[in-house]
Amino acid sequence: MNDWKKRLNIVYSTNPDYHYNKENEEVTETLPKEKQSLRISLDKRNRKGKAVTLVTGFTGKEDDLQELGKLLKTKCGVGGSTKEGEIIIQGDHREKVLGILQKEGYAKSRII
Secondary structure, three states, X not given: OOOHHHHOOOOOOOOOOOOOOOOOOOOOOOOOHHHOOOEEEEEOOOOOOOOEXXXXXXXXXXXXXXXXXXXXXXXXXXXXXXXXXXXXXXXXXXXXXXXXXXXXXXXXXXXX
């Protein structure tokens, strides 16, 4: 796949044998649910006083994180997002998120 966005800062080479080396494209395998150590917290910083529930500590692929985030947003009935390894759920839903995660098999989840 020729993804030009990943090569924006590369200088042109006249060497015909040159092959672009991609930076650390290690795909982290998603840990099984029972081994995930998820932390649930309430965050109000840099959010104009609005509270959000943060789920951090997920180890795995971005697609799996997106899927878990979608499940939590649907079950809580609120909006949110997933980015940079965090799931953000709008509002204070710490207890509800903990219950959902434990029911889904994330045994090591805890509220901090």
